[in-house]
Amino acid sequence: xxxxxxxxxxxxxxxxxxxxxxxxxxxxxxxxxxxxxxxxxxxxxxxxxxxxxxxxxxxxxxxxxxxxxxxxxxxxxxxxxxxxxxxxxxxxxxxxxxxxxxxxxxxxxxxxxxxxxxxxxxxxxxxxxxxxxxxxxxxxxxxxxxxxxxxxxxxxxxxxxxxxxxxxxxxxxxxxxxxxxxxxxxxxxxxxxxxxxxxxxxxxxxxxxxxxxxxxxxxxxxxxxxxxxxxxxxxxxxxxxxxxxxxxxxxxxxxxxxxxxxxxxxxxxxxxxxxxxxxxxxxxxxxxxxxxxxxxxxxxxxxxx
Amino acid sequence: xxxxxxxxxxxxxxxxxxxxxxxxxxxxxxxxxxxxxxxxxxxxxxxxxxxxxxxxxxxxxxxxxxxxxxxxxxxxxxxxxxxxxxxxxxxxxxxxxxxxxxxxxxxxxxxxxxxxxxxxxxxxxxxxxxxxxxxxxxxxxxxxxxxxxxxxxxxxxxxxxxxxxxxxxxxxxxxxxxxxxxxxxxxxxxxxxxxxxxxxxxxxxxxxxxxxxxxxxxxxxxxxxxxxxxxxxxxxxxxxxxxxxxxxxxxxxxxxxxxxxxxxxxxxxxxxxxxxxxxxxxxxxxxxxxxxxxxxxxxxxxxxxxxxxxxxxxxxxxxxxxxxxxxxxxxxxxxxxxxxxxxxxxxxxxxxxxxxxxxxxxxxxxxxxxxxxxxxxxxxxxxxxxxxxxxxxxxxxxxxxxxxxxxxxxxxxxxxxxxxxxxxxxxxxxxxxxxxxxxxxxxxxxxxxxxxxxxxxxxxxxxxxxxxxxxxxxxxxxxxxxxxx
Numbered sequence: 001x002x003x004x005x006x007x008x009x010x011x012x013x014x015x016x017x018x019x020x021x022x023x024x025x026x027x028x029x030x031x032x033x034x035x036x037x038x039x040x041x042x043x044x045x046x047x048x049x050x051x052x053x054x055x056x057x058x059x060x061x062x063x064x065x066x067x068x069x070x071x072x073x074x075x076x077x078x079x080x081x082x083x084x085x086x087x088x089x090x091x092x093x094x095x096x097x098x099x100x101x102x103x104x105x106x107x108x109x110x111x112x113x114x115x116x117x118x119x120x121x122x123x124x125x126x127x128x129x130x131x132x133x134x135x136x137x138x139x140x141x142x143x144x145x146x147x148x149x150x151x152x153x154x155x156x157x158x159x160x161x162x163x164x165x166x167x168x169x170x171x172x173x174x175x176x177x178x179x180x181x182x183x184x185x186x187x188x189x190x191x192x193x194x195x196x197x198x199x200x201x202x203x204x205x206x207x208x209x210x211x212x213x214x215x216x217x218x219x220x221x222x223x224x225x226x227x228x229x230x231x232x233x234x235x236x237x238x239x240x241x242x243x244x245x246x247x248x249x250x251x252x253x254x255x256x257x258x259x260x261x262x263x264x265x266x267x268x269x270x271x272x273x274x275x276x277x278x279x280x281x282x283x284x285x286x287x288x289x290x291x292x293x294x295x296x297x298x299x300x301x302x303x304x305x
Numbered sequence: 306x307x308x309x310x311x312x313x314x315x316x317x318x319x320x321x322x323x324x325x326x327x328x329x330x331x332x333x334x335x336x337x338x339x340x341x342x343x344x345x346x347x348x349x350x351x352x353x354x355x356x357x358x359x360x361x362x363x364x365x366x367x368x369x370x371x372x373x374x375x376x377x378x379x380x381x382x383x384x385x386x387x388x389x390x391x392x393x394x395x396x397x398x399x400x401x402x403x404x405x406x407x408x409x410x411x412x413x414x415x416x417x418x419x420x421x422x423x424x425x426x427x428x429x430x431x432x433x434x435x436x437x438x439x440x441x442x443x444x445x446x447x448x449x450x451x452x453x454x455x456x457x458x459x460x461x462x463x464x465x466x467x468x469x470x471x472x473x474x475x476x477x478x479x480x481x482x483x484x485x486x487x488x489x490x491x492x493x494x495x496x497x498x499x500x501x502x503x504x505x506x507x508x509x510x511x512x513x514x515x516x517x518x519x520x521x522x523x524x525x526x527x528x529x530x531x532x533x534x535x536x537x538x539x540x541x542x543x544x545x546x547x548x549x550x551x552x553x554x555x556x557x558x559x560x561x562x563x564x565x566x567x568x569x570x571x572x573x574x575x576x577x578x579x580x581x582x583x584x585x586x587x588x589x590x591x592x593x594x595x596x597x598x599x600x601x602x603x604x605x606x607x608x609x610x611x612x613x614x615x616x617x618x619x620x621x622x623x624x625x626x627x628x629x630x631x632x633x634x635x636x637x638x639x640x641x642x643x644x645x646x647x648x649x650x651x652x653x654x655x656x657x658x659x660x661x662x663x664x665x666x667x668x669x670x671x672x673x674x675x676x677x678x679x680x681x682x683x684x685x686x687x688x689x690x691x692x693x694x695x696x697x698x699x700x701x702x703x704x705x706x707x708x709x710x711x712x713x714x715x716x717x718x719x720x721x722x723x724x725x726x727x728x729x730x731x732x733x734x735x736x737x738x739x740x741x742x743x744x745x746x747x748x749x750x751x752x753x754x755x756x757x758x759x760x761x762x763x764x765x766x767x768x769x770x771x772x773x774x775x776x777x778x779x780x781x782x783x784x785x786x787x788x789x790x
Contacts (some may be wrong), residue, residue, distance in 0.1 A: 005539060031364045033543075034543070035543045035546070035547060045348065048348055048353075049347060049348055051361070052347040052348065052351050052353055052363070053347055053355065054362055055351070055353060055363050056347060056351065056363065059362075059363055060363065064716065068651040080344075080346070080347075083340065084342060087340060087344060091754075092754045092757075092758070094620070094757060096757060096761060099757075100761060100762070101542060101543075102489060102701060103757050103761040104757075105489075105543060105546065106697070106701050106753060106757050107753065107754050107757040107758070108331045108700065109694050109697075109698070109753065110749075110750045110751070110752070110753025110754040110757065111750065111754055112750070113691070113694065113746060113749060113750030113753065114747060114750030114751050114753075114754065115750075117349070117744075117746040117747040117749075118747055119749060120743070120747075121743055121744065121747055122348055122352070123348065123353060124352070124354055126354070126355060127355070128353055128355065128361060129355055129359050129360070129361060130361075131360065131361065210700070224522050233690070237550070237551075237554070240547065242549070273373060275562040276558070276562060278554070278558055278563075279555050279558045279559065282551040282552075282554050282555050282558070283551075283555065285547065285551045286536070286537075286548050286551045286552065286555075289537075289540060289544050289547065289548050290536050290537065290539070290540065290548065293544060295542070
């Protein structure tokens with residue numbers, strides 16, 4: 001029982017990170033119908049940006065307060081990653097809008113290769129260890145086989161995720177920006193006829209997706225304490241799996257899918273074997289797409305001829 | 306920094322207001338430089354590296370990021386101030402700088418593009434180019450041997466000749482699935498891996514020879530093609546791509562984790578080398594060199610490998626071209642153009658898709674067993690997603706369905722990064738720390754993006770229909786739709 005509870009906590013923490021990345025996939029797929037293959041690498045890039053901003057704050061500017069540093073790193077990483085994704089959309093995807101269907105996918109694969117190698121060239125191929133941060137651990141149970149613990153980092157990850165998701169939910173559901181976005185998702189041509197700037201809306205979609213991926217990147221560095229230029233691919237595919245499992249195009253579905261994938265991965269590692277945990281994630285992806293292509297919360301895709 | 310020249314074109318397109326043109330240009334250039342600076346900060350401006358105590362230490366690189374921003378500023382300013390017909394060239398130069406050598410070739414192939422059917426000169430060019438290229442490829446090892454001698458030509462035949470021909474073969478194999486049947490397969494490397502491990506395991510465990518294993522590897526890969534293809538038949542487009550990617554990764558992860566069977570990360574070594582129909586390529590008395598009264602040299606094995614892969618690739622090409630004329634080939638192409646129309650005409654889409662998957666996988670398996678006989682060593686590292694992406698890029702950039710285009714794209718995509726190893730003279734300009742090889746994959750990724758933007762239809766975007774009434778007319782790429790399968 002204590003093992004179950006502990007794995008539940010670990011799974012929800014990991015799932016929060018996947019959920020944040022998955023939103024970027026699901027939003028872009030919803031609005032322009034492309035699998036943004038480079039999104040995992042944008043996430044990896046944001047982790048590097050966050051790490052370097054933190055180093056600048058503590059080493060060069062001599063900032064002592066960790067909470068202030070965390071807020072500055074979070075905002076800075078979100079802004080800069082959003083700028084990157086905006087530039088990527090502008091250069092690599094926008095010229096291909098209206099081109100044949102595979103073109104944006106190939107371009108995104110190229111961008112993914114470019115980004116991971118760009119980071120490798122400018123920052124070197126070795127692992128980047130994050131500086132050691134204080135991490136208080138709470139014991140939730142006493143007695144039993146072993147203690148169930150909940151660390152400050154895990155609380156931080158879940159709280160930040162929940163707060164940002166609430167803010168994001170408000171943005172999409174209650175503001176005119178969100179309305180424009182949902183309109184573009186339903187029918188881009190009609191939205192344009194009604195005076196919505198479709199290009200700007202798509203840009204904003206990429207910006208929001210990147211900002212949430214940057215949050216995931218910051219949390220990833222805090223949680224694992226190390227980042228490498230190759231860290232974008234596997235979390236990216238898992239987050240995409242999460243988006244598909246939740247129903248691609250559905251925002252609550254992405255979060256739900258992320259949590260499910262996190263839980264499945266953690267429980268699989270705990271009860272079976274860690275060797276095949278990625279196989280489990282890929283199998284879920286394949287099985288979902290084959291038997292349940294619209295996911296848990298997605299709308300079934302109706303093809304019109 | 307390749308990101309910088311790219312960022313200019315985007316920003317430069319805004320702003321056609323009534324203010325003085327110079328001021329607009331200045332403003333746009335400034336905005337572009339600002340964006341470039343923002344992109345460079347902090348990922349380029351600071352370099353973080355762990356020291357001995359495993360603590361990160363920052364080193365500032367401000368001159369680099371400021372230099373990039375200044376370059377972007379100057380580029381956008383000149384582009385904006387120049388007459389409109391110059392701007393096109395600015396974009397081209399910028400993209401060639403960004404996309405590396407691949408961009409230059411696209412530029413060469415750009416002529417004659419458009420909705421209008423290609424001119425007579427272009428048609429006759431494409432008619433004669435194929436046989437000429439084939440002749441060159443057949444004579445290539447002999448030319449190299451004659452020019453550079455046995456020692457000097459080894460690298461050119463092995464690193465360029467054999468390596469490119471492997472990818473030509475893989476490209477032609479995948480072309481059946483992607484180019485003809487329109488099924489986007491991102492996990493093609495799985496079948497390559499099945500072929501490679503088939504030969505590696507059969508030869509090291511049972512001592513079977515290459516010539517027995519080659520067809521077996523093809524059959525096994527085709528079987529896996531059917532096994533993996535069957536569940537995904539209902540999926541289309543992007544979903545199919547992602548599921549095949551998942552299958553490709555699963556195969557690789559199983560190869561890593563099933564240590565009893567595959568020896569895991571360590572891989573399988575000591576795979577028997579190829580023999581000349583039973584005569585080994587060694588310096589023994591009954592070796593190839595001794596029997597043919599030649600001085601011993603490793604070059605003969607390489608040349609034999611070259612002709613072997615050339616023969617396999619030509620076999621792939623021949624079978625593909627013949628199949629295109631058969632009902633099954635026409636069904637593939639019909640399926641690519643419109644699956645619903647295809648179904649309503651009574652074509653069995655299940656068997657049509659499965660045969661495409663199986664045949665593509667079979668050629669992947671052949672190429673895989675060639676790979677393992679050439680290397681003498683296989684490990685899961687060789688079958689990453691990057692390989693699948695590379696092969697798919699070759700097929701798409703070649704112009705899906707065009708055999709010649711795929712071969713050209715393979716030569717460019719594999720040969721150009723390989724050529725970058727030769728750029729040692731650049732160390733004299735940029736200092737001894739400069740290593741051009743580390744930019745290979747960076748430029749490869751950028752070239753994929755640039756080529757998609759310039760020629761989303763690939764290098765050879767026009768195609769000759771495989772069946773016609775009275776007169777064969779080439780169809781421009783803009784009139785056909787692909788990838789809906």
